[in-house]
Amino acid sequence: MEERLQPAPRVFVFGAGHVGTAIARAAAAAGFRVIVIDDRPEYADASRFADGIVVLAADVDTALTRYALTTDDAVVIATRGHRNDALILEQVAISPAGYVGLLGSRRKKAVVTKGLKAAGVPGKSLQRVRVPVGLPIGAVTPEEIAVSVVAELIGWRRRES
Template sequence: MEDLKVLRFIEDNIQNGTRCAIAIMTDSYGSSPRKEGTTMGIDENGNISGTIGGGALEKEVIDRAINAVKEGKNKLLTLHLNDEGELHMQCGGKTDIYIKVFIPSDRIIIAGCGHIGKELYFLSNYLNFRTIMLDDREEFADKDIFTNSEEVLKGDIYENLTGINITSNDYIVIVTRGHKYDQEALEAVVNSKAKYIGMIGSKHKITHTLKNLIDKGITEEVLNRVYAPVGLDISNGEPREIAFAILGEILKVKNEGSGENLKKMKFGGDFFGKKTC
């Protein structure tokens, strides 16, 4: 029954977009608090389900699991339960614990279901991103168009955005039908945990929007994390190419890429060793 609760804890976290891990005691030697097969769930915030024995051992495993979740890498631990080990315990045994990390698939939240939003949705689906679509216009927020989207939210964009549990696996793109709605959308998400926030617009519109938000008490440091104008400088200005440019920027952030072309990175721009501009 305890293992079932742990598995439900993992499932709930994944569905909510929260990174988590399961710690499994794969072997134990000598005296140890629990036996092999014991499990415990840990999320990225340190919340747990189940126990592997409490005390110093459990604290160490929780700390290691949180680090593994942040790194996105599974870990195999061997912990010595004696005074000479890292835990300074008196059990006298040793235990092996495997930490399996679960990372929910990335999600793109698209505020605006117009031409660019629609193209961005189709490209996001092709790249296996989960999506949420939002628009204040009922005829644009059409579930028959965005059939694979997790949610298609109609109505006030600000209110709908504030109702979403935004995590570090989320990428937000603001492409609404006007300056007023872009500003409201940005205000709703700028302090969120989203890994990426991008907003479309001209330099003048963006400067005006940011000034308005500063007047409302949002700091320059917070606003500087916004990618605006959104996207890489690669499109011809048509909606589909703009969507490609936005996805390119998202992939750059997601994969911590440099954005440089590989020829320049691998050959310095010239196959034969000459540096080029």
């Protein structure tokens, strides 16, 4: 019997604040290849992350030029505000990424998706975005939120394999 070994899926975490950092660490511990992107150099500092986590200080355009998303990739958006979320989501919603999740409430989803629909992003592309990202376990702290998000990512990975 021959077993095909495939590399672990990549998880792109947009946002290197408290929650994004916790998600990156938990995803790496769960065996994902993690790339953290933040446009603030003081947050996108590799010394804040474990070995093996790739950290990129860049905007979304630069990041997506450097890394082409595939169906084997997951994207988690955990930035500092609606405007940044919308800029990123506008591009990743129409990408081939296999999983797209946005940190936030259902109200945030309504606000962000309304603006993106007005900008011409197809509704079908926005429907696949998981908001709020993560399993509904009542998570409050960054670490708890990370557990809920990574648990959902593991479920996605196992269903896809």
